[in-house]
Amino acid sequence: MIKIYLKKFLPEIKSIMERKILFLRASTGWKDPSPPMAFAYLGKIAKDNGFEVLVENLNAQYNKKNIDDVIELIKKEKPIIVGVSIFTNYVRDSYELMKKIKPYCNLLIAGGPHVTIYPEEVIERGADICFVGEAENTFADFLKAIVSKKKLSKVKGIVYKEREKIKKNPVPEPIDIDKLPFPDKDIFRKEDYAKTKGEINNFGGILSSRGCPGRCTYCFHSLFGRCFRYRSAKNVFKEIKYLYERYGINHINFIDDAFTINKKSLIELCEILIKAKLPIEWVCATRIDFLDREIIFKMKQAGCVMISLGVESCIPESLIKMRKTTNPEWYIKQSEDVLKWCWEAKVRAGVNILTGFPWDTAEDIKKIQKYVKKIKKYVTQDFCGGVLQPMPATEIYERYAKEYGFEKWWLYKKDIFPDNYHPFFMLYYHPFWEQLNNNFFNLNKDVFNEIDKLYRMMGQWNLKIISKRRFKNPIINFGVYHGLLLLSKISLVLYNISPILEKKIMNPIANYSFRFKYKH
Numbered sequence: 425m426i427k428i429y430l431k432k433f434l435p436e437i438k439s440i441m442e443r444k445i446l447f448l449r450a451s452t453g454w455k456d457p458s459p460p461m462a463f464a465y466l467g468k469i470a471k472d473n474g475f476e477v478l479v480e481n482l483n484a485q486y487n488k489k490n491i492d493d494v495i496e497l498i499k500k501e502k503p504i505i506v507g508v509s510i511f512t513n514y515v516r517d518s519y520e521l522m523k524k525i526k527p528y529c530n531l532l533i534a535g536g537p538h539v540t541i542y543p544e545e546v547i548e549r550g551a552d553i554c555f556v557g558e559a560e561n562t563f564a565d566f567l568k569a570i571v572s573k574k575k576l577s578k579v580k581g582i583v584y585k586e587r588e589k590i591k592k593n594p595v596p597e598p599i600d601i602d603k604l605p606f607p608d609k610d611i612f613r614k615e616d617y618a619k620t621k622g623e624i625n626n627f628g629g630i631l632s633s634r635g636c637p638g639r640c641t642y643c644f645h646s647l648f649g650r651c652f653r654y655r656s657a658k659n660v661f662k663e664i665k666y667l668y669e670r671y672g673i674n675h676i677n678f679i680d681d682a683f684t685i686n687k688k689s690l691i692e693l694c695e696i697l698i699k700a701k702l703p704i705e706w707v708c709a710t711r712i713d714f715l716d717r718e719i720i721f722k723m724k725q726a727g728c729v730m731i732s733l734g735v736e737s738c739i740p741e742s743l744i745k746m747r748k749t750t751n752p753e754w755y756i757k758q759s760e761d762v763l764k765w766c767w768e769a770k771v772r773a774g775v776n777i778l779t780g781f782p783w784d785t786a787e788d789i790k791k792i793q794k795y796v797k798k799i800k801k802y803v804t805q806d807f808c809g810g811v812l813q814p815m816p817a818t819e820i821y822e823r824y825a826k827e828y829g830f831e832k833w834w835l836y837k838k839d840i841f842p843d844n845y846h847p848f849f850m851l852y853y854h855p856f857w858e859q860l861n862n863n864f865f866n867l868n869k870d871v872f873n874e875i876d877k878l879y880r881m882m883g884q885w886n887l888k889i890i891s892k893r894r895f896k897n898p899i900i901n902f903g904v905y906h907g908l909l910l911l912s913k914i915s916l917v918l919y920n921i922s923p924i925l926e927k928k929i930m931n932p933i934a935n936y937s938f939r940f941k942y943k944h
């Protein structure tokens with residue numbers, strides 16, 4: 425199979441000018457406010473290997489293009505390689521994209537979390553080559569093999585069909601991430617993510633580490649392997665400075681799974697930032713158990729304005745079952761302390777709350793509601809989290825997929841929103857409505873209703889904070905808060921009468937207020 429493809433396209437590589445690769449992401453409904461880091465890392469490697477890099481992220485927040493435009497682009501540009509990135513939640517959107525573009529592609533490759541878990545499935549759906557796990561090193565080897573017409577059997581970490589048999593090459597060693605070139609953000613169309621000047625900060629994502637020592641049962645953590653790796657503070661600072669100087673970015677978003685794991689290196693980075701005095705603020709996400717008062721104050725001094733905290737629950741048995749901690753009493757106290765420390769240090773705190781576990785009871789959720797009421801004054805960014813969606817290759821999925829009959833749900837689960845439009849009430853007030861209604865664990869009515877109440881409570885608090893942050897004038901922010909809340913409730917009523925009616929009336933307002941939501 426592969427040889428046929430190689431024969432078909434290799435003679436066409438005549439000069440460096442003709443080496444072209446196109447990266448694609450399907451449109452999914454939840455838009456990307458920022459460009460995919462995977463393409464930025466791989467794009468840089470492709471460029472270093474003499475390739476021209478094109479990107480069409482149909483999921484970018486302002487990109488209005490569709491699959492037909494992608495087909496036209498492929499016909500016009502004739503890329504040697506077309507690469508698709510796939511998450512589990514939106515597998516069907518990706519497979520639809522692959523099916524439609526396949527006849528026009530020389531070589532269709534795929535990577536990302538879902539491809540890492542089910543490369544065979546992705547090959548069945550049309551990919552010629554799948555990349556398993558982190559791909560920078562293997563991708564460089566792959567491009568070199570293609571250009572020099574060498575066999576692919578030496579390229580580690582890829583899966584492909586050879587004589588109708590699936591061939592899996594050996595898994596590569598984990599990458600030394602300190603040696604990777606910086607991700608290239610020039611490959612993206614700016615207008616897909618940034619309409620206003622400030623939105624250039626949507627390009628401020630940085631990955632300072634890979635992996636997480638945690639083993640939460642609901643989390644997919646096999647893409648970056650089991651080991652936690654981090655970049656040196658100097659190297660991370662260099663990237664911050666580069667983003668500041670090249671694009672004028674002054675808001676950095678560390679997208680690490682848990683940014684504060686290596687305290688020594690974090691302090692070093694903070695000290696470099698304090699000394700450099702660049703006008704840069706930054707945000708990050710982390711675990712509760714890798715924070716203390718001293719580090720929070722140091723982070724603040726170095727420009728940290730927000731930490732998103734993976735609190736998840738206040739129910740001791742649930743915390744143990746989700747493998748968040750073995751000492752829930754300590755953990756619950758620590759969560760509250762961390763929130764108070766953030767408050768004292770004037771670092772905004774976001775709190776993630778995860779529900780919808782098969783063991784959740786209505787009583788548990790009522791306790792979480794009380795907890796949310798208790799801590800909300802310290803939650804100055806937002807409440808986030810959601811209702812559990814069982815991702816494949818997680819402990820939760822392995823344990824319950826058969827019992828609850830949701831094996832391979834990503835292939836058949838009926839979309840609640842087939843046209844990828846999300847009603848207005850999901851924008852601010854009830855973002856987890858769809859997750860709740862997916863109801864993977866057949867939650868009984870009482871649990872369902874309490875979760876529904878919980879997330880509305882959290883949504884209402886989020887609305888209050890966002891209005892306050894955007895508008896300093898108390899009369900205006902009061903008006904905005906009540907206006908958005910009312911619109912959300914109207915949207916919910918309309919949706920219950922008729923989803924089509926809701927869309928007709930609320931879509932224009934939703935489109936307008938989207939920018940308000942994602943402003944930093």
Ligand code: B12
Pocket residue numbers: 452453454455456457458459460461462463465466483506507508509510511512513514533534535536537538555557558559560563631635642643644645647679680681810813815816
């Ligand atoms: C930042 C992030 C987001 C951002 C994405 C912003 C953006 N523009 O991409 C936001 C907040 C929007 C987001 C949303 C969601 N996310 Co998210 N997210 C992440 C996070 C923390 C980092 C992703 C990242 O950039 N990694 C760094 C890059 C370099 O890694 P990578 O993308 O995996 O790419 C590497 C390889 O996969 C491979 N590769 C990837 N694509 C391709 C393509 C080709 C052609 C090739 C060759 C290779 C290749 O090479 C890359 C380099 O090594 C990851 C956790 C993690 N540790 O990765 C979760 C993660 C990807 N998210 C996840 C989920 C579930 C979601 C949501 C569904 C959550 C939700 N319930 O709403 C949504 C879905 C959004 C959508 N529309 O599809 C899961 C995916 C699990 C799965 N089985 O698919 C992850 C793994 C978290 C987890 N541990 O469970 N997310």
Ligand code: SF4
Pocket residue numbers: 636637638639640643644645681682711734
């Ligand atoms: S702490 Fe976060 S990233 Fe680490 S395993 Fe748990 S959920 Fe995943």
